[in-house]
Amino acid sequence: MIETVKEMLSYAFINRALIVGTLVSLCAALLGVSLVLKRYSNIGDGLSHVGFGVTTVAVGLGATSTLPIAIPIVIVVAILLLKVGNNRKIKSDSAIAIISSTALAIGVAVTSVTTGMNTDVCNFMFGSILAMSNSDVILSIIVSIIILILFIVYFRKLFVVTFDEEFAKAIGLKTGRYTNLIAILTGVVIVVGMRMMGTLLISSIIIFPALTSMRIFKSFKGVVISSGVISIVCFLIGMYFSYLYGISTGAMIVIVNLVIFLLFNILNKLIKE
Numbered sequence: 234m235i236e237t238v239k240e241m242l243s244y245a246f247i248n249r250a251l252i253v254g255t256l257v258s259l260c261a262a263l264l265g266v267s268l269v270l271k272r273y274s275n276i277g278d279g280l281s282h283v284g285f286g287v288t289t290v291a292v293g294l295g296a297t298s299t300l301p302i303a304i305p306i307v308i309v310v311a312i313l314l315l316k317v318g319n320n321r322k323i324k325s326d327s328a329i330a331i332i333s334s335t336a337l338a339i340g341v342a343v344t345s346v347t348t349g350m351n352t353d354v355c356n357f358m359f360g361s362i363l364a365m366s367n368s369d370v371i372l373s374i375i376v377s378i379i380i381l382i383l384f385i386v387y388f389r390k391l392f393v394v395t396f397d398e399e400f401a402k403a404i405g406l407k408t409g410r411y412t413n414l415i416a417i418l419t420g421v422v423i424v425v426g427m428r429m430m431g432t433l434l435i436s437s438i439i440i441f442p443a444l445t446s447m448r449i450f451k452s453f454k455g456v457v458i459s460s461g462v463i464s465i466v467c468f469l470i471g472m473y474f475s476y477l478y479g480i481s482t483g484a485m486i487v488i489v490n491l492v493i494f495l496l497f498n499i500l501n502k503l504i505k506e
Contacts (some may be wrong), residue, residue, distance in 0.1 A: 241476050249370045250429075250482075254468050256377035257426045258486075261435075262442035262464030263384050264419050266457050267395045269443040271415075276314055277436025279329035280423040283310045285432040286336035289344045298368050303424045304376075311420035312413050337432075373425045380418050387414065392453050430483040438464060441490035448497040449504070467493055 241247050268274060287306045291299040314328060384391070393401045394411045401408045419439075426435045442460040450456045471486030478485075 237477060238473070241473070247472075247476070249367075251469075251472065253370055253373045253377070253425075254429050254472065255465055256374060256381075257422065257429055258438055258464040258468040259461050260377050260380045260384075260418070260422050261426055261438045262460040263381075263457055264415065264422060265439035265441075265443040266446070266453070266460055267391060267415050268419065268439060269447075270395050273315065274436075274440050275329050276311065276419065277423060277439045279314060279333040280307055280311055280420055281427060281432045281435045282333035282340075283307050283336040284424045284427050286338075286340035286343075288427070289340040293343045293346075298366065298372075300369055300372050300424060304421055307424050308417050308420040311416035311423075315412055315416045369428060373428070376421055376425055380421060383414065383418065387411065388457075391415065396453070430486065434483045434487050437487045437490060438468075441487070441494055442467070445490070445494045445497045448494075448501040463490075463493060 268276060284303050284307050287303045288299045291302045296302055310332065314332065390401075390406060390411050391414070393404075393406060394408050394415075398408050398412075401411075422439070423435055426438065429435075430438060442464040443456065445463050446456040446459040450459050467489045468486055471489045472482060474480065474489070475482040475485040
């Protein structure tokens with residue numbers, strides 16, 4: 234095992250993947266706690282499909298770097314989805330289904346008449362963290378650090394808004410501002426994480442760590458910390474087995490998350506007994 238790890242670390246592209254993947258996994262897990270508690274778990278799927286649609290259009294138009302194009306558009310859609318969630322006439326899950334299917338259809342349509350299902354499009358669909366360009370790596374690191382700083386700075390206010398929005402309004406917090414903050418950060422994580430996990434799997438690293446942590450921990454702070462740790466550990470284990478057996482990185486990370494989730498469920502039952 235040690236020799237395999239040394240061999241992995243001898244490759245520069247794997248080192249880049251480890252840095253970006255660790256940061257993105259941590260950011261996704263932290264935001265995932267608020268999203269799960271606010272019952273916005275499905276937003277990850279919706280935004281990933283929007284990200285795919287925007288990315289394929291950008292690739293079809295010949296863009297060399299798609300992140301600067303996809304990030305602002307996905308952020309706008311994320312804010313709209315959270316606002317629609319508060320609209321009694323349209324249920325949030327219905328809005329997410331409509332937007333995600335439409336965005337995916339646009340992406341597939343544009344792909345079919347432009348570049349076709351080339352390597353770039355497949356990477357965004359299924360994930361290929363090892364194929365990230367240097368500019369994508371640098372942008373991903375900068376964005377992830379900003380997300381972590383904002384999350385730490387506004388931790389207490391996000392906690393109040395997540396658990397009791399009415400109480401937050403009563404004490405004078407501008408809940409809309411912090412709900413939008415969650416939406417913006419989630420949108421950015423989705424776009425950045427698509428390179429690592431792919432459109433089909435990115436929502437898993439948002440949901441799994443939070444749900445796993447909630448099996449054992451009950452306090453918001455405990456769940457947030459353990460989610461971050463679990464997410465990073467699952468990513469590193471997934472990367473190791475992906476390299477060892479030649480399995481898709483994104484798929485391997487999801488499988489490891491599932492195994493950890495099942496283990497925590499068993500541990501939870503043993504503790505209750």
